[in-house]
Amino acid sequence: MGCKGDQTRDAILEGALKLASRVGLEGITIGMLSEELALSKSGLFAHFGSKESLQLRTLEYAAARFAQVVVMPALAAPRGEPRVRALFEGLLRWPERVPQPGGCVFVAAAVEFDDRPGPIRDRLREIRREWHAFLAGAVRRAIDAGHFRSDLDPQQFAFEVDGIGLAWHHASRLLDDPKAGERAHRAFEALVAGARAPRR
Amino acid sequence: MGCKGDQTRDAILEGALKLASRVGLEGITIGMLSEELALSKSGLFAHFGSKESLQLRTLEYAAARFAQVVVMPALAAPRGEPRVRALFEGLLRWPERVPQPGGCVFVAAAVEFDDRPGPIRDRLREIRREWHAFLAGAVRRAIDAGHFRSDLDPQQFAFEVDGIGLAWHHASRLLDDPKAGERAHRAFEALVAGARAPRR
DNA sequence: TGTTCGTACGAACGGTCGTTCTATTTTCGC
DNA sequence: GCGAAAATAGAACGACCGTTCGTACGAACA
Numbered sequence: 001m002g003c004k005g006d007q008t009r010d011a012i013l014e015g016a017l018k019l020a021s022r023v024g025l026e027g028i029t030i031g032m033l034s035e036e037l038a039l040s041k042s043g044l045f046a047h048f049g050s051k052e053s054l055q056l057r058t059l060e061y062a063a064a065r066f067a068q069v070v071v072m073p074a075l076a077a078p079r080g081e082p083r084v085r086a087l088f089e090g091l092l093r094w095p096e097r098v099p100q101p102g103g104c105v106f107v108a109a110a111v112e113f114d115d116r117p118g119p120i121r122d123r124l125r126e127i128r129r130e131w132h133a134f135l136a137g138a139v140r141r142a143i144d145a146g147h148f149r150s151d152l153d154p155q156q157f158a159f160e161v162d163g164i165g166l167a168w169h170h171a172s173r174l175l176d177d178p179k180a181g182e183r184a185h186r187a188f189e190a191l192v193a194g195a196r197a198p199r200r
Numbered sequence: 201m202g203c204k205g206d207q208t209r210d211a212i213l214e215g216a217l218k219l220a221s222r223v224g225l226e227g228i229t230i231g232m233l234s235e236e237l238a239l240s241k242s243g244l245f246a247h248f249g250s251k252e253s254l255q256l257r258t259l260e261y262a263a264a265r266f267a268q269v270v271v272m273p274a275l276a277a278p279r280g281e282p283r284v285r286a287l288f289e290g291l292l293r294w295p296e297r298v299p300q301p302g303g304c305v306f307v308a309a310a311v312e313f314d315d316r317p318g319p320i321r322d323r324l325r326e327i328r329r330e331w332h333a334f335l336a337g338a339v340r341r342a343i344d345a346g347h348f349r350s351d352l353d354p355q356q357f358a359f360e361v362d363g364i365g366l367a368w369h370h371a372s373r374l375l376d377d378p379k380a381g382e383r384a385h386r387a388f389e390a391l392v393a394g395a396r397a398p399r400r
Numbered sequence: 401t402g403t404t405c406g407t408a409c410g411a412a413c414g415g416t417c418g419t420t421c422t423a424t425t426t427t428c429g430c
Numbered sequence: 431g432c433g434a435a436a437a438t439a440g441a442a443c444g445a446c447c448g449t450t451c452g453t454a455c456g457a458a459c460a
Contacts, residue, residue, distance in 0.1 A: 049449095159371060190394060239439090242438075
């Protein structure tokens with residue numbers, strides 16, 4: 001079975017993820033990537049057969065890493081509110097845990113591909129929906145555990161967490177707002193407080 | 201004074217805005233744009249002198265249109281909460297008011313340029329900061345008018361509105377969530393309710 | 401030892417990019 | 431209407447794109 005090849009391919013995917021974080025999945029160039037990794041263009045290309053396949057594999061690699069560094073550790077936290085908190089904290093730390101110097105690759109890809117039909121958009125949408133469903137599931141468990149009020153809408157909660165994450169990404173990266181992290185946490189605390197309090 | 205040239209340039213900028221909405225500011229291609237507008241590549245190019253200048257002008261054009269269709273109409277609403285609401289509603293309608301088939305051009309540009317130093321990033325950041333400041337100003341007026349509680353942080357409010365807008369953009373475009381609009385409104389109502397209520 | 405196969409390389413392809421140059425057409429004040 | 435100036439077109443450039451092809455190296459297996 002391919003031993004050396006697998007190592008190389010993983011190294012390529014790691015480089016592709018970092019590169020995509022900066023220039024987007026579509027902005028990746030086989031020339032740039034091969035130069036950065038000291039490989040030949042054709043040698044790198046041979047591992048994937050097409051650019052689209054490289055993009056797809058990079059997306060898959062990112063999803064696997066995300067599961068490793070934010071989903072799985074959160075499962076170690078107790079069910080209910082603590083786990084919801086762990087997911088949020090993991091979300092904020094994910095672009096540094098798996099180095100993405102240009103910001104979350106899913107955010108970049110979402111904006112790039114939200115109107116470009118094809119397998120990449122399809123897979124990306126799937127990944128995002130899974131994340132959404134997982135987050136909503138954790139919220140539902142928090143309701144069942146009595147941490148959150150029973151008439152809370154988990155999907156709505158997930159929607160708003162998504163918004164906080166995106167606003168944080170935006171404020172910290174483009175706006176260089178030093179208070180971005182603090183703002184994100186305050187927003188999340190307000191959200192949790194509203195979820196905890198009995199119906200007004 | 202340039203008469204014909206100005207008309208052409210405006211038509212180019214309108215086309216560039218629509219195109220940038222789909223493929224991003226960097227994704228714009230002079231060939232694509234000239235073909236779409238039935239102009240020659242060199243003829244179009246002559247209006248701007250460089251691609252970067254075209255991008256910068258497109259960004260400026262978008263900012264001017266944004267001021268026209270969301271900021272100015274909101275000024276017609278009474279100060280305080282109504283104006284804050286008008287700004288939020290205008291924000292959600294802006295990509296359809298000024299046709300952007302691929303979604304808000306500022307969102308696309310923000311993700312593309314948040315880590316690409318240069319005049320485009322600088323100008324984009326300025327535009328976004330102005331919007332943030334304007335929104336926060338409207339919130340401050342709502343506090344002064346007694347609509348919102350006096351210890352509300354206008355910047356925090358603006359941060360969260362930003363998040364709702366981004367989450368809505370994301371949910372409606374990539375995820376094809378039919379409830380995205382409803383969710384955005386519910387999130388906004390919760391935000392306003394929290395701003396209105398006396399400190400818990 | 402010889403053969404095979406997985407792996408990487410170098411050269412080249414047609415195509416498109418942003419840009420430059422030189423003409424040609426169109427506009428507009430006189 | 432005329433002539434200057436502005437506006438547009440056309441061809442070409444070097445660079446880089448994704449992709450293909452033929453080939454060389456190295457290890458595994460006969």
